[in-house]
Amino acid sequence: MSTTTTTTPTQAEWKFTAKDIVAKPDLFLSGHRACAGCGPATVLRLIMKATRGPTIVTQATGCMEIVGSIYPYTSWALPWLHTAFENAAANASGIEAALKVMRKKGKIKNEHIDVIALAGDGGTYDIGLQALSGAVERGHDFLFILYDNEGYMNTGIQRSSSTPIGASTTTSPAGTAVPGKLEKKKPITEIMLAHDLEYVATATPYYWKDLVTKVRKGLEVEGPAFLHVFAPCPRGWRSEPSKTMEYSKLAVESCVFPIWEAVNGKRQLSTPSKVISLAPQKKKPVKDYLEGQGRFRHLFKPQNTHIVDEIQQATDKRWQKLLQQCELTNP
Amino acid sequence: MTQPQQQEQPKQKIVAMNGDEAIAYAVKQCDVDVVAAYPITPQTIIVEKFSEYVANGEVQTEYVCTESEHSAITACLAAGATGARTFTASASAGLALMHEILFVTAGARIPVVLAVANRALSSPINIHGDHSDSMAERDSGWIHIYAENAQEAYDSIIQAFKIAEDPTVSLPIFIGVDGFTISHTLERVDTLTDEVVQTFVGQRQYPTVTTHEGKTVPFKLDPANPMTMGPIALQNYYYEFKRQQEEAMKNAYKKIQQIHNEYAQISGRSYGNGLIDTYKLDDAEIAITVIGSTAGTLKDIVDQLRDEGIKAGILRIRTFRPFPAEEIQKALQNIKAVAVMDKSMSPGGLGSTLFSEIRNALYDQKQHPIIVNYIFGLGGRDSSPQDFRKIYADLCQIAKTGQAEKTITYFGLRE
Numbered sequence: 001m002s003t004t005t006t007t008t009p010t011q012a013e014w015k016f017t018a019k020d021i022v023a024k025p026d027l028f029l030s031g032h033r034a035c036a037g038c039g040p041a042t043v044l045r046l047i048m049k050a051t052r053g054p055t056i057v058t059q060a061t062g063c064m065e066i067v068g069s070i071y072p073y074t075s076w077a078l079p080w081l082h083t084a085f086e087n088a089a090a091n092a093s094g095i096e097a098a099l100k101v102m103r104k105k106g107k108i109k110n111e112h113i114d115v116i117a118l119a120g121d122g123g124t125y126d127i128g129l130q131a132l133s134g135a136v137e138r139g140h141d142f143l144f145i146l147y148d149n150e151g152y153m154n155t156g157i158q159r160s161s162s163t164p165i166g167a168s169t170t171t172s173p174a175g176t177a178v179p180g181k182l183e184k185k186k187p188i189t190e191i192m193l194a195h196d197l198e199y200v201a202t203a204t205p206y207y208w209k210d211l212v213t214k215v216r217k218g219l220e221v222e223g224p225a226f227l228h229v230f231a232p233c234p235r236g237w238r239s240e241p242s243k244t245m246e247y248s249k250l251a252v253e254s255c256v257f258p259i260w261e262a263v264n265g266k267r268q269l270s271t272p273s274k275v276i277s278l279a280p281q282k283k284k285p286v287k288d289y290l291e292g293q294g295r296f297r298h299l300f301k302p303q304n305t306h307i308v309d310e311i312q313q314a315t316d317k318r319w320q321k322l323l324q325q326c327e328l329t330n331p
Numbered sequence: 332m333t334q335p336q337q338q339e340q341p342k343q344k345i346v347a348m349n350g351d352e353a354i355a356y357a358v359k360q361c362d363v364d365v366v367a368a369y370p371i372t373p374q375t376i377i378v379e380k381f382s383e384y385v386a387n388g389e390v391q392t393e394y395v396c397t398e399s400e401h402s403a404i405t406a407c408l409a410a411g412a413t414g415a416r417t418f419t420a421s422a423s424a425g426l427a428l429m430h431e432i433l434f435v436t437a438g439a440r441i442p443v444v445l446a447v448a449n450r451a452l453s454s455p456i457n458i459h460g461d462h463s464d465s466m467a468e469r470d471s472g473w474i475h476i477y478a479e480n481a482q483e484a485y486d487s488i489i490q491a492f493k494i495a496e497d498p499t500v501s502l503p504i505f506i507g508v509d510g511f512t513i514s515h516t517l518e519r520v521d522t523l524t525d526e527v528v529q530t531f532v533g534q535r536q537y538p539t540v541t542t543h544e545g546k547t548v549p550f551k552l553d554p555a556n557p558m559t560m561g562p563i564a565l566q567n568y569y570y571e572f573k574r575q576q577e578e579a580m581k582n583a584y585k586k587i588q589q590i591h592n593e594y595a596q597i598s599g600r601s602y603g604n605g606l607i608d609t610y611k612l613d614d615a616e617i618a619i620t621v622i623g624s625t626a627g628t629l630k631d632i633v634d635q636l637r638d639e640g641i642k643a644g645i646l647r648i649r650t651f652r653p654f655p656a657e658e659i660q661k662a663l664q665n666i667k668a669v670a671v672m673d674k675s676m677s678p679g680g681l682g683s684t685l686f687s688e689i690r691n692a693l694y695d696q697k698q699h700p701i702i703v704n705y706i707f708g709l710g711g712r713d714s715s716p717q718d719f720r721k722i723y724a725d726l727c728q729i730a731k732t733g734q735a736e737k738t739i740t741y742f743g744l745r746e
Contacts, residue, residue, distance in 0.1 A: 054554035058409065069562035079552035081412050082561035083405055083435050090402035093395055094367060094409030094417075095552065101364045101393035102415055113554060131405070134398030 016212050021049045025077070032075040033067040037241025039231035039248065040064045040120070040147040042205045047116070047145060047229075050215035051078075055114040056095050060123030061085035063154040063233075064147065086127035089135035092117040092142040100141075114219050115142040121162035122152050125186050136195045136224040143218040143225045146188065149233035157236045161186040164256075165314070166307050167295045169236070174298035179307055184314070192226040193262055199225035201261035203270075206248035210270050214261060230257045238294020247289065253282070254289040255319040260326065267326045277328050283319075286312045341597065343521040350481040350513035351376030353520045354420065354446045354506070357488035359384050360528040363444075364415035364535075367395035367406035371425040372458045373510040374448040378420060400425035404432040404443070411441035412560055414551040416492060416535045419443065422510060423450035426464045430471070436503045437472025437576060439561055440538070440550070442495030443503040445473070446488065449623070449674075450510040451710045459711020460510030462622060462674040466684045472576050474504035474583050475651040477622045479602070481518040484508045486600055489528055493590045498538040499582040501550070509624040509674075511711065523598060531597055580653040587650055606655035608647040609662055611637060615644030617726035618663065618700075619719075620689055621672040622648050625708070632719050643723050648685065656692040663693065666700040667730035670722050672742075674708045682706075682739050703735045707742035714743045 027048035034041035044064055058081045059065045065082050068075035083091055096115050102108045117135075119128050124146040132144060151169050152158040159172040164185045168174035172181035192200050199221045203211040211229065218225035230251055234241040251257035258273040269277055276283045287308055290296040299307050348356060355377045358366065368378045384390045393410075397403040400421050407417040421429060426447055436443055447465050451457040465475065474494065478484040487506045495504040508514050523531075537549035540558070548556040564572055584606070591605025602608045610630050612618055619629055626647040636643040646662050646669075648655070663669055671690075673683030681687060682704035693699040705722055707714060722742070729735045 056413070056552050056554070066563050069559050071562040071564040071568050074559035074562065076557065076559050078557045079554055080557070080559045081409060081552055083408055083439065084431060087402060087405040087432070090397065090405035091409040093397070093402065094365065094406035094411075095413045097365045097367070097393040097395050097406065098410035098413035098415035098417075101391065102413070105364070105391060107364075107414070130398060131402050134402055137398070138395065 014213065014216055016050070016209050016216075021212065024049050027051060027077045028068065029075045029077055031073065033070060034063070035235055035241070037234040037244045039205060039233060039244045040149055041067070042244070043147045043211070043229050043231045044068075044118070046205060046208055046211050047215050050212040050219070051114065052216060052219055053114065054111060055116060056081070057116045057118060058082070058088055058091035058095060059117070060088035060119035060128055062120040062123055063149075064118065064120065066154060085123055087131045088117040088119040088123055088128055089132040089144060092144070093135045093138065093140045096140040096142055115140075116219075117142055117144045119144070119146060120154075121146065121148045121150060121160045124148075125161045125188050133195065136192070136197060136226070139223050141223055143215070143221070143227065145215070145218075145227045145229060147229050147231040149231045149236060150185070151233070151236050153233045153236040162188070166299050166311060168298060169295065179298060179304050180295075189226070189228050193265065196265065197226055198223055198264055199261070202228045202230070202257065202259050204230040204248040204252055204257060204259060206245050207252070207259060207270070207272050210259060210272070217261070236295070238297070239292060243292065247293070250284065250289040253284045254286050255283055255315055256286060256289050258319065258322055260322065269322075269326050269328070277323055286315050341524060341527050343523055343598070346520050346522050347517055348481055348520045349376065349515050349517050350478070350484045350508045351448060351515065352380050353481040353485035354488050354508070355380035355384070356522065357485045357528075358418050359390050360523070360525050361416070361489060361492050361532050362529055363390075363392050363418045365393045365395065365407065365410035365417045366419065367397050367403045367410070367417070368419045369397050369400045369403045369421070369425060371400070371422050373450055373460070373514040374420045374422045374425070374446065376514065377446055377448070400428040401432060404429040404436065404445070407443045408432060408436045408439060408441050411443050412439065412552050414535065414537070414549070414553070416496070417443050418445070420446040420448070422448045423452055423464045426468060427452060430468065433468055433471040433473060433503070435561070438572060440501045440576075440579065441503060442501055444488065444491045444495055445503065445505040446484075447505050447507045448510045448514040449507050457710040458510070460512050460674075461709050461711065462507070463676070463709070465505065465507050466675040469652065469684060472502065473652065474502055474580075474587070475507065476504065476587070476649060477507040477651065478513065479608070479624055479626050479647065481513055481516070482520050482600070483602055484513060485520050485522065486594060486598060486602075489523075489532060490590050490594050492532050494583060494586050496536050497582070497586050498536050500579055500586050501538045502576070502579050502583060507623065512624045521598075521600070527597055531594065584653040584655070602649055603647070604658065606650040607658045607662060608649050610645040610647070612644035612646055612662055614642055616642040616667045617669070617723060617730050618644040618646055618666045619670045619672055619722060619726075620646040620648065620663075620685070622651065622674065622685060625672060625674070628716050629719060632716055632723065635720075636723055641723070641727065643726075651685075654688060654692070659689060659692045660696055663700055664696065664698060668726040668735070669700045669702045670705050670726055671702060672705045672707055672722070676706055676709065701729050701733070701735050703729065703737070704739045705742045706739065712743055718743060
């Protein structure tokens, strides 16, 4: 039941310069057990830099839940709750409802506490989709952040409905008869936009300032907000750990993962994608993005190169559609 | 129901309510912070009635209409972790959908109160009363209490918050009522005033934990004292967490009795000792052990049998977890033959759940009765009081001959 409009202070007021971000104490602390080059771990650290005050975090089961909470240690310097895999949004519902009523009854101090729900693509696209849809329909005031590494990496690199077409995973292996995953990536942000959310955005950790700004914007919304963050997984993608940020950049430059935000349904490209819309010659071929990743290696065998072409065509088509949705035309 | 020594009782209002309504009314009086629920027959009247209280501004409760039972129990768990008093209700498939989170709630030590309008599990789909749903959750780590009628359902819900939230317990609890037989049957319910209930239940209590800085803080999600709740505990710690749940159950064993007795003082109502409730059992030679509303029907039969000179009695198990083994051993020590009536099945098992547990409790006793299992009432199948006489007749025969022809009887079944 979110009827208020977003009042978004300017980015300058939020002081998200590199210096400010470094100065702000970490809330997702070092010492966790994430792999070298882990995209999601960087994403989490950045997200927590954007908090604006007392915050409770709840997290779905997954890599990032496991690596940060191995009892008796924790990486979380704020109140944090994990219960199961499919219910991060239901956790957020319960936390938010409790805060609301306890504040009303004077059982807790009358200060605002932000609620962030974190889940990977499994906990969002697949097993967590029902709870997420229910929670945003009910209008709970929380920010749901999806860190998308395009598969069930925690359990050993199985395909999810976020895994892109052509990718080889342990449950969609590239074989002699089947060239990796045959199905398209589910359009999760379109599903969330269809819920008429006040704020929906996409981001990647390479454009870190854009990411933290979007986290803050999502928190500012009174009601549910959704942020989709692209987060490369070197183990699952069979990519160089040192290239996580490079892929976070290439995904945007190739328009595989354009970054944008939609405030009250009005979609706008964020600067790095906007630049490509204005200067299409800067748009890189998907081949540049695909070829260094082991999960796509088989696509470069002669019998499969048509799949790379098909991915290029599908990416172009999605990009054109996005430009229309942003009321832009590609010159 | 036994009458405790009467102190001066506060005035009570007599209301005609079915079991579901009685539960909703008790929840209303307990000033619950968060109710999260999803409708399912025969629990629906609870959530409908509570929704009316919300719509009419009669409660200060955040009511979360979730999109599934899985999210309902999750929201209660999370709200409870945040410090709220929470309640939910379910049955059958709904309880089964909660299964995963029932274990999580108990392991996380969050005192959620859950009313179960007991109903058969699919398949075939069936909306009527039996205990298949909650018996399947035997090992979930919840406290299990079953009421005999609407009055006891009302009284038990009030006690439930105080038991669950006791810092030495801090476990979730469910109150079972037989689907339709209790949930939908209009009965006289004596109700306490809101003030009396709220004074009795009090504010939500929290166990305390010591932080790594040596600070003692309440066990809840609080930005002033950041706490990691629901971590991963591997081979080196998981087992200790589980063992602590067992300690909490031992504490619950005492607290259930203590809180039941305290409640008797303010209400004038008690149900045995809170763990087991007996009827004419002291000098009995034959007895039926049962859970729930069936005990009420059996009382009429026992009265008839007593008039006929047959020493029959009833042992009703009110608290199933923690399991009152010692109480059962004492209650049955002089009985010659016992029939355990199970309103659920354990296909392929040696009898059903309650039977196995009772027989297990008696194994080490030097002297114990011959014990047989009657599986009955599945999918709401009704038996008349006269049908139940047949069980006592069987027990008379067993007591006389000193042996049972068969251990397991499928009672009231077409074979």
